[in-house]
Each structure stands twice: as structure tokens, then as C-alpha cells.
Amino acid sequence: MLIRKLFKFENAHIVRNCSSERCRSSIHGHSYRVEILLEANALDHGQMVYDFGLMKGTIRDVIDAFDHAICFWDRDDTEYIRLCKQFSTRWIAMPVSPSAEQFSRIFFVIIDALLQQTIMANGEADVTLHSVIAHETDTGYAQAFRADAINERMGIIRLEDIIFSEQCQAEWKDPDMYKKLLSGKHFSNPPAPRQIEV
Numbered sequence: 001m002l003i004r005k006l007f008k009f010e011n012a013h014i015v016r017n018c019s020s021e022r023c024r025s026s027i028h029g030h031s032y033r034v035e036i037l038l039e040a041n042a043l044d045h046g047q048m049v050y051d052f053g054l055m056k057g058t059i060r061d062v063i064d065a066f067d068h069a070i071c072f073w074d075r076d077d078t079e080y081i082r083l084c085k086q087f088s089t090r091w092i093a094m095p096v097s098p099s100a101e102q103f104s105r106i107f108f109v110i111i112d113a114l115l116q117q118t119i120m121a122n123g124e125a126d127v128t129l130h131s132v133i134a135h136e137t138d139t140g141y142a143q144a145f146r147a148d149a150i151n152e153r154m155g156i157i158r159l160e161d162i163i164f165s166e167q168c169q170a171e172w173k174d175p176d177m178y179k180k181l182l183s184g185k186h187f188s189n190p191p192a193p194r195q196i197e198v
């Protein structure tokens, strides 16, 4: 079974080398909508694949880091990158260009790692990330599956190569969240509620 939760953020970028002239040569913004699709073959004690409320922890935080931020490819012009950092306290450096396709891959890689490092507490069984859909506009989106996230031909995405500015990190509930993710630490879901006999 699949479940899906929608998140939203506003973000600015340039996508170098693309065919659309406006897109490659002018900083512009989008109201992104990101759909996170989780999959499981069994249900937890609440008879859910994964409580939507749990997705409003580290998963929501990491997506919210992109809100009101500028994203740039770390191979972009060094002066452009310097100015992004100078004029925006919220920025994210990415090892790939910020197209819708790469946003969906980036979110897949981060959220997959978050889920794998999360200790489940309410009987959730084999919950995995199925795919991530990044809507850049009302009319265009990209969907990344596992085979896309881990695909050298699309560019290698390592967690350590995604850099969040200090301000982005400071606004997380746990400012050390990404450092913990990088160091393989575990995240704990809230303790299971007392089971009600029915």
C-alpha cells in the first residue's frame, strides 16, 4: 500500500544549461509542492502505513529548509555562489543543478536516509520510500524512484555534498539534525501509545 503526504516550499534558483532561456539565465522562484510516497506491506498498531503526523518531524524539517532559500549547483560560477551566500542567509548548495528532476532525487536521498535511521515505535513494518514527486509549477513535475536516486548517469548525490546554510540549520527543531544524519545517528519516533484492547 502507498500513502502520500504533500509539503510546500518557496525557493529561488537558476538551472544552467537548460533549453528554456528564462530558466537558465535569470534567478527566478517557484512555489514547489513535494509529494512523499511511502510504501509498506503491513500496517502499524494504528492500522496505518506510517502516521502522517510522524512525517511532520525530520521529514518536514528537511523540506522546510528549502523554504525561502536560494539553491545553487556547487559547480556554478564562483562569483554567483559568493553573491548568493552574501545576499541570502538561507541557501543550499547542491551537488547537482536545481531542476525539478534533481530536487526529487535530492529529497529521495535525504528522506530515504532519515527513514532508515529512524527507530520505529508503533509496530510500523517495512516502511520504505517509494518515490518523491517535486512539482515545480502547476503544470510540471518530476518523480524520482530509488533507481533514479542512485543513478550515476544523473549525477551522484552524497548526503555530505548537500550543504545547508547556518541559518537553514538554525531554524530546525534540532539544529544538529543533519549532522546526526551524516554521522549515522538514530532518530527516535515518539514512544508507542498504550494499546487499547478491542
Ligand SMILES: Nc1nc2c(c(=O)[nH]1)N=C([C@H](O)[C@H](O)COP(=O)(O)OP(=O)(O)OP(=O)(O)O)CN2
Pocket (backbone or CB within 6 Å): 015, 018, 020, 023, 028, 098, 099, 100, 101, 136, 137, 138, 139, 140
Ligand atoms: N524537465 C524540466 N523542464 C524545465 C524545468 C525543470 O526543472 N525540468 N525547469 C524550468 C524552469 O525552472 C521554468 O521556470 C519552469 O518551466 P515551465 O514549466 O515552462 O514554466 P511556465 O511558468 O512557463 O509554466 P506554464 O504552466 O507552462 O505556463 C523549465 N523547464
